[in-house]
Amino acid sequence: MKYEENIIVGISIGDLNGIGGEIILKTFEDTMFLELCTPVIFASAKTMNFYKSHFKSTINFHNINSLSHLVHGKVNVFNCWNEPVKIEFGKEDIKIGEYAIKSLRAATEALKNEAINVLVTAPINKYNIQSDEFKFPGHTDFLAQELEGESLMFMVTENLRVGLLTDHVPVKDVVEHISEQLIIKKIHTIYDSLKKDFRISKPKIAVLGINPHTGDNGVIGKEDDEVLRPTLKKIKDEGKLVFGPYAADSFFGSNNYKNFDAVVATYHDQGLIPFKTLSFGQGVNYTAGLNRIRTSPDHGTAYEIAGKGLADAGSFKEAIYTAIQIYRNRFDYESLTSNPLKKMRK
Structure with missing residues (x-):
């Protein structure tokens, strides 16, 4: 460069x-x-x-x-x-x-x-x-x-950045796309982008749950407990400041997103509906990781x-x-x- x-x-x-x-x-x-x-x-x-x-x-x-x-x-x-x-x-x-x-x-x-x-x-x-x-x-x-590089759909504005684990994937296929490998790859891409592209030395990243209420201990789906939580623990053990999973329905309305440098949504509308509601007309779609x-x-x-x-x-x-x-x-x-x-x- x-x-x-x-x-x-x-x-x-x-x-x-x-x-x-x-x-x-x-x-x-x-x-x-x-x-x-x-x-x-x-x-x-x-x-x-x-x-x-x-x-x-x-x-x-x-x-x-x-x-x-x-x-x-x-x-x-x-x-x-x-x-x-x-x-x-x-x-x-x-x-x-x-x-x-x-x-x-x-x-x-x-x-x-x-x-x-x-x-x-x-x-x-x-x-x-x-x-x-x-x-x-x-x-x-x-x-x-x-x-x-490893591309990532990263929606950014001054006070909010939302990255996606899966982007243009039909809702019925989302769960089968989410794996430990994908989660690690996407979060590492977001972490690196926050450091290189946004000059944040120690990024704090929140991750939203896959299922409603992050599965409610398996009552509404097991993916959060069996895939997401163990993978996030591995990433935390590397020393990265990664938190969650958080229930998506209350995360933005409670302003919890303001406590983090980026938010990782598991699928397109989970991340883009709140992003565009909060920033429409000023938001930017950035292809991070390339x-x-x-x-x-x-x-x-x-x-x-x-x-x-x-x-x-x-x-x-x-x-x-x-x-x-x-x-x-x-x-x-x-x-x-x-x-x-x-x-x-x-």
Whole structure:
């Protein structure tokens, strides 16, 4: 990792019929962002000019066909395609899904090659991206294949971080996915991310139970007693500050989450419902554990308001701030660990 004063933020365009184009425009109409980073939108000049005209934006794009030609202080658009695309806001369209994947693949390749420093992904439609060439339930699984490391869906905001043991898994299959190996792997990933990416030297992590009331001593399921508790004890014995399992129904309402640096939920809705209730519009989806940095807003394509100028860019802006801060934190951490003398001088 190299230090960049002006961090290059790659942006995949997402679903063209959703709100991605609008929230990107609204973000970079604030010129302050051009002092924080150099944005590169992976789409096409024709597509971005369509959005500019539709939303009456004042942004002047700098169009490039090579990332070596990007210009700091400008909103760069890297041409992933040249043909015109028919954009119909709010419509689910397989063809539009193909363009979302073209953008994502190009941006991911640039991230792997360090032509960009971080990646921020605009929302996709998980249905219309599916094809013989792309069979992933979302960004996280695709990036886990393309990048090095152990990926983890980590929802973060200023006062709350929620990691998932299982993410896009049907509820009926959750229990069969949870094992000692998975629990250890995911908690270690969260622990390392808290240290490297969020500069927390001794992270405190809470883990939510699998069953209601953490099983009530086996009355409502045995998984908490037979799998979760013994595994958490092993992790504690390593010296990590890991606590639980806690009953999920009262954990957030009692504000107990404020006592920890991160919370581990066992499945998607157990973690994301309270997270989005407490932080919606300001939350960020961070793919922790990989050798590159990727964030996204905490919402989807929002077809119901697409094209109407009503989209809130708050979460997308936070995704950019978070990616930049994590990049800087990780650089500092790697600098200190590779040069112990720096740490001593601090």
